[in-house]
Amino acid sequence: MQRAGRLANRTAVVTGAASGLGxxxxxxxAQEGANVVLHHLLPDEQAAATETARQVQALGRTGIVVQADITQPAGAxxxxxxxIAAFDxxxxxxxxAGFRLKQPFDGMTLELFEATMxxxxxxxxxxxRHLLPLMRARSYGRIVTTVDSTAMEGARGMTAYGAAASALLGFTRSLVHEFGDNDITANCVCPGHLPPDADGxxxxxxxxxxxxxFLASDDAYAMIGQTLRPSP
Structure with missing residues (x-):
């Protein structure tokens, strides 16, 4: 018999879920009971995303794969x-999901900087923007965002990427002030020492x-705008 798990009957959307950390x-x-929508960006990631879905389904959960460019409104x-179609x-x-650009500042252009952001x-x-209204409608939600360690420590060649990572922290810390009395939280995870391709x-x-x-569970009800920093 499967144990119910901390996330039983929950539906999760994970972006950048084809491989690696995602x-x-x-x-x-899924091991804790969630059904999962698995997003990936590129067509050539389809096989990898399908493998992620297979692993989710092997646990007795439902996993569906969606390819989209979520940096565009239509993709999100x-x-x-x-x-909604699969789980309501x-x-x-x-x-x-994210794009890790390493570019020395001397070679940085405004176009590269803006594209990275x-x-x-x-x-x-x-x-x-698309999912928060759905969470508000049920007075429940958990938003967890991966933030690179360059937001905390900086790194050579990471001015644009570090700025983008820091923006995610600021976005999350401000977003939590707009939830009202709903049981909705937003927090970040800043993993230590990620490999450059994050594809382990x-x-x-x-x-x-x-x-x-933890941050996706009911246990995190009091975690508001926080950042956890676990290491592999």
Missing amino acids: RAVAVAL YTVAEAA HVDILVNN AANMGGTFLMV EEEDWAGITPAYV
Whole structure:
């Protein structure tokens, strides 16, 4: 018999779920009982995203795959609509998709800087914009956003990416002031020492995924605008 789990009967949307940390988080949520909408960006990630869905389904949960560019309004809408069509509601949003640009400042252009901000901040903004009303309608929601350690520590060649990561922190800390009396929370996870491609095997994330599960659960009702910093 399957145990109910802390996330039984919850529906989660995980962006950037084709592989690496996104896959590990999606599987960890499913292990605790959640059904999962698995977002990926590129057509050539379809096989990897399907493998993530297979792992979710092997746990007795439902996993559906959605390809979309969530930095565009239509793409974020596509993910939200797929979630509603499959599950009627969304309880958990994990913002994990992003673009990691390493570019020395001397070679940085305004176009590169703006593109990096849009790729990282824009997708999160649009997913929250589409899913927060659904959470408000049920007076319940958990929003968890992956934030790179450059937001805390900085790094050579990471001026644009570090700025985008810091923007995610500020966005989350301000967003929580707009939830009213609803049981909705928004928090960040800032994993330590992520590999450059963030594409490790599931076991590589064993020390990180519990932070996501906790923040996605009822147990995190008092966590408001916080940042957890687990290490692999």
